[in-house]
Amino acid sequence: MSPNVRDNDFGALDVPVTWKKPPLVSIIVPNYNHARYLKERLDSIYNQTYRHFEVILLDDCSTDGSVEVLKEYARKYPENTRLVANEHNSGKVFHQWNKGLELARGEFVWIAESDDYCDRNFLETVLQGLRHQSVMLSFARSVFMQEGKQIWSQEEYLADLPVVWNAPFIMSAHKLVSKAFAIKNVVPNVSSAVFRNIGTIPADIISQWEQMSLCGDWLFYLWLIKGGAVSYTNRVNNYYRIHPGSTSLKIQKTLDYYTETLQISCFVARNYAVDAAVFEVVKKNLIQHCLEKQCITVEEVEKAYSLDKIKESMADRQPNVLICTYAMMQGGGEVFPIYLANELKRQGIAVTFVDFRGERGEKEIRQKLDRNVPLLALPHVLQLRNVMTMLGADIIHTHHGTIDSAVANAIGNRSFPCKQVVTLHGMYEAVPEEELNKILKAVLPVCSCFVYIADKNLLPLKHVQSQIRLKKIGNGLPYLPLSPYSRASLGIEEDAFCLSLVSRGFLYKGWMEAVEAVKRANATIQRPVHLLLVGDGECYEALKQQDLPPFIHLMGRQGNVRNYFAMSDAGLLPSYFKGESFPLVVIESLMSGAPIIASDVGEIRNMITDADGGVAGALFELKDGKVPVDTLTDIIVRLATDSSLYGELKRRVAPVARKFEISCTARQYIDVYNKVWKNVEPTA
Template sequence: MIQNELFDYYIVRNSGFFDSRFYLREYQDIRSADIDPLWHFIRYGWKEGRNPSKTFDTKYYLDSNPDVRYHNINPLVHYIRFGKREGRITINRSIKNIDIYSANESLNNIPWNLKLITESRENYLPKVSIIVPNYNHSRFLIERLESIYNQTYKNIEVILLDDYSADTSISLLEGYADKYSENTQCYFNDSNSGSPFTQWKKGISLASGDLIWIAESDDFCDDDFLEKLIPYFADESILLAYAHTIFIDIAGNRHPFAFESYVTQVDPQKWGTSYINTAHNEVNTGLGLLNTIPNVSSVVFRRIDENFPLFNDYEWQKMKVCGDWLFYLNLIRGGRIAYCHETHSYYRIHQAGSSKKAQTQDIYYKEHEKVACTLAHSYNVSELLLKRFHDRLLNYYLQNVKHGDKGKFSACFDFKKILDSRKNRKPNVLIAPFAFSFGGGEIFPIRLANALTENDVSVTVFNGGYEPTQSGVRKMLYPQIPVINNNPTIDINSMLKELGIEIIHTHHASMENLFASRKVNGYTGVKHVATMHGMYEMMENFTLNTREIQKSVDHWIYTADKNIIPFKKTDLYSETKFTRICNGMKLPEFRKLDLSPLGIKPNSFTACLASRALPEKGWKEAIEAIGKVRDVTNIDIHLILIGEGPTYDELQDQTLPG
């Protein structure tokens, strides 16, 4: 049966008659289940009377062709092979005003979680840091390193680590470092760390690339591995991309236990084709039940820094079984994940590996408890999913642990403790700045996003993009925080639902209006918080310009009494809906700067004004004031102005005081 269905699958796929966008849009249950739409149609859909496109009516074709129904033939396959040349009809043409689906239909009809939102992928060539953590794998190193240095994608640096190996690993690593000295560094430990995750952390701290690939020393991959995965990251919401994994044995032959066999316990079809998914959906449909990313060698991820919360978790660094799973769950929060079926990583299974040894020991189940607690604490998952996690692991325990019973299992995997972890879960937050540009109202949401991330909140940044991105401002955001760039094709409601967003926090009237106008019949349950930065009190026609905004915003934050004057004047103010906060920022690090390139001497007094270069920000007044102070005091005083805007453009054409 499966062989026949595979035959039908390839016939339909190559025919162009199946419209996956239509199928996913038309059938919400398929979209939610994250199943390959074509595979679903081949196996189940046509039997359920589902249509493969707007130009093919499954029920009509079967009703009109009793020979096809009698022989129980997939009607679309029959039409492709025979019906088309026989002139058989695919849709009831007596029905008026049929809406024929166009292949050029707007991107709005593609489910948001399947889109890549990016300006251009052609010139996207980020530096990739490849970390090779090795311990006593000299037998496999040549194959591993050749698969790295032969990558068709060339913008790489290679960081070779060794954890005090006792074999010939060091000489092999040094040989490759000499051969590829222009992009390779070696770091060898003087004693064994006892933890692969300590090595991961070390390698990440040494990395300078925008993306990171931890290439385990006993695995290898296809030469186009990076070439296939890197383009996904042109979309700033993609935090992790991973390739199809092929399990191999010590000798490098295909292992009888395949990746497909491993993940079929979650979904037998999902990994048959490439996909993109939000972390929220991925956890609720797969990664929350099983570590469906079986090996880190198949993964490329966006750079993380010292603020990554897991780096301060001592227990994680000592884990033996589930440390990689825990790493992925922390890494992808708030963002999206991509799976590429078109390239492969080869994962070597060691029969005597640490995971195999641990499967009959308490530590195996205690580490799964830590994963389950992380799921309950960090993701909006149901009690039913956590119960499925518990039941699957309990069955595994009873099958593999001699003299094991439910009581002993509960001592290792405490389900009440896991449910209690849900009580401390914080909401998923979407921070929506006007742009990555200079200005207090633009910098504040970046600092807020960073602070929330440090405090274990899942944060996604939605960049309004109403001004050009300033690279210095963009770099202020922690690299592990996902960014969605505003695009007219984005369905706001779909985006909020797919991400599992519970709070929207906007910081500009344009952003308040964007969510108010496009959140029509919106995703229920999401709250809208708006922080004012001095715009509303200057707004003309306040009532008219805020009519829709007032309906959308659930709570207002302000920093000065003047912010709320127009709300009070129009009887829109209530103490329960407005909260005042103080201005503030995280204390920055101070360091001495050499200002001599600007003609400023070390003993000079220097003032600095950093703001958007608008007339009301006082740039010209500051220049005048500094000039008067110099004239009166004869002190060597300088002024540095930092910002962008019309005043900056105007001053560039003027001769300023020396």
């Protein structure tokens, strides 16, 4: 692969997924008084060559017999059709969009407007672009139709933009907005587009959309694709019906068209790294439009489209952030970045999640990344510099020593516009000295700020602390809905004392010591003590070969581990891992309502201590670097038999857990990003 990839070849930088089975597409058909067009529209949907779809028919209180037509198709295709008819008109099209999105079960969404139609292979073709997980929206060529005849083409509509539309392409949102999408809505009709199911449209976008009569869909697309990519194909057609005297044509002759365009430009300025010259082009086009329509004066246009307001919006832009992970796999340094990326997106940051694919990914870990966060599966580390350029990256945030050095080498020197932030999760303390020296040789001259989560993370950097930027930020997680698993289904007595140990099944995570301690506890007291071991690895494989007692449960790798903590009396982490710093499973346990029994390593003591100095669990010290089984047994026995002591620890859990809300953690990282980006020294 060439080291230089063209702007419209972004797909070459993102490894596409292979679908084991066709993904479900939710087709939303919002209708209002389009009875005369419905059969052509619906036939073009139900006759698609791609068959794995559901159809959500929405009627907004039509008065022309539309409902009867929709009922006919709902009866004809009952296995994949739902009809929802409003008794009162909703007043705004986005209300119907959101209603459809609330009902949509598919991985992808196609809003097929009720008066348009398309080629039979439309879905099959457009979906190809969405195999790339960075692609948030994929759209096809539109043919503008009136009274059954073509009156305009996509190529004519977009002829003034510096993008070639006569061949399919995938382009990063950053590049497409800079070249075209900031100037004109390049998706002239929503029926031409299929996008990722991101849930309902957020309130802040809706509040802006409510003020618009024409440009709301343009705003939605710009929000949707931020940090990701867009796919286009000219190999199939969407037929966009233009009605003489339509509302949109009327609005283009009013001042609203110009003020709404200003709103769009301000949104672009706040959310995309575009050159100010782009807005000069927009203004020029608006003046030309005004002269052609002869509807309002040039002076009114210049007043309505204020470049000064756009300049103010540009000053509010936050940096574009790439969050990098070694692999989509279990581990604090892999899972925390996912939750951070989700929260950064929620707080309005343009974020892209980059998977370096260091190991084979795990499906349940991939599912933790929100659907509205673009995921780029990097084909080769040598393409990283291309990725940073095409995404307009301002900050690249890494969480693993191997990736730290790869990114540092890609940036090369601090003259490159992208700045590196490294979070130290404990790996630097655990790797051999020779490997550590290689990492530091690459990273130290480039990294703009090292974030550490535990004081011990600084030991490998003690000789250079005075020369680097440092900031301490603890890990955080989101609160998630809990559905505790049934004890009865696992053969666990309701009155048993139940422990959950969640980690990779390595010796240094204390699996074997935990098993021995629970065996001794059961031999000491009458109350049954059960241990759930959640995870896989060498200890899991070894224990599978043993004849284990019924109170030891090997659960293997699982998805939502909090449901195990929620059914347990306590979490357990008897780790003697040298790199243990700020373990996420401690937070998972606390956020599930379970106190934690853990070795007193890294930041665990500080993590579980409340404002009054009380702890939401029980700690023990390592002995000669290993877990003292007798001590661990005594703790388990005490908590299992002393309800007063256990109750005291349990009461501290909720207040301590609130310290780790991911929203607060993300705000601290955003502050670091901005200071690094603007070359302001972060406060330690």
